Amino acid sequence: MCFGVTTMALAHSENEVVTMLKAVGLRVTPQRDAILRHILVYRGHSSADDIYRSIHERWPNISVSTVYNTLKSFSEAGLVKEITFGDGASLFDANTYPHHHMLCVQCGQLTDFYLPEMPDLTSVAKELCFQIDECQLEVRGVCANCQDIMKS
Amino acid sequence: MCFGVTTMALAHSENEVVTMLKAVGLRVTPQRDAILRHILVYRGHSSADDIYRSIHERWPNISVSTVYNTLKSFSEAGLVKEITFGDGASLFDANTYPHHHMLCVQCGQLTDFYLPEMPDLTSVAKELCFQIDECQLEVRGVCANCQDIMKS
DNA sequence: AGCTAGTTGATAATTATTATTAACTAGCTA
DNA sequence: TAGCTAGTTAATAATAATTATCAACTAGCT
Structure with missing residues (x-):
């Protein structure tokens, strides 16, 4: 792609x-x-x-x-x-600025998106004793284009 | 694994x-x-x-x-x-209940974790006209075990 | 018990990636 | 500015993960 x-x-x-x-x-x-x-x-x-x-x-x-x-x-x-x-x-x-991804399960298109702040994982990290380096949201769904195609 | x-x-x-x-x-x-x-x-x-x-x-x-x-x-x-x-x-x-993943970049171990609620993506979804089906947090870092190993 | 569409096993093919290594070259040094 | 050397490249082979093909088999309906 x-x-x-x-x-x-x-x-x-x-x-x-x-x-x-x-x-x-x-x-x-x-x-x-x-x-x-x-x-x-x-x-x-x-x-x-x-x-x-x-x-x-x-x-x-x-x-x-x-x-x-x-x-x-x-x-x-x-x-x-x-x-x-x-x-x-x-x-x-090339976008190394922290961001998240939306994947269209129909066409495979991957779209970046941004959130004002990261979800708060401090308590989970503490509980699991996990040192968090990076955190990304990965969203699956259907892009605008494929929604249109499905309608017709 | x-x-x-x-x-x-x-x-x-x-x-x-x-x-x-x-x-x-x-x-x-x-x-x-x-x-x-x-x-x-x-x-x-x-x-x-x-x-x-x-x-x-x-x-x-x-x-x-x-x-x-x-x-x-x-x-x-x-x-x-x-x-x-x-x-x-x-x-x-087998865990099909919505949950998130922590990956240890040292040993590759994958750990499930849960959050009381999903991040709110309604405004992003609206802006991008994206129909969201699924949303997962993917966290990278170092597990407790590998932190110990690195210390010694 | 017999039938048939769905399933399996064997195998080949494909796709994504890593390893190997001899030839080449970027950029330092005289 | 030429020469040197460690880092880089191209060609190729090897490996890993997955998909395709298809004849033989079988679950579950009748």
């Missing part, structure tokens, strides 16, 4: 991408540049395969394993977030 | 399992019986492979595809819930 807008492809300057990579101490290579730019442009969550195919079109030499390696580096560096919600392949999100 | 207690193996009578299957209109077969009983006993989330191995020990004739087919039927019928949280294989949960 990939809901990006192609005409935005130049919205992120080469400089911005290079700066991001350097900021987290990753070497700047053309492959990383292309992959990070893809993720930034197609904010709507791309899979490793989406990224591979897209870059491969223009640059047939890129390797699948490079895409996976790179995505792993990016995740570890905090540049992107891996989303394992839903079936099938992981998606990679 | 499998955190069950073997001595509970008889806690669920044949009758209970048969009743559950009939209640949702599924034919009663020895395979379905064994798989559903396994899930009920090992409430602590079993993967398809866990279930396959466990049943295969006593009944070497059972097939992997039967396990997958059966789990799919069970999910569709609402007897079990598939959990795709975390990396690797899906887990199957």
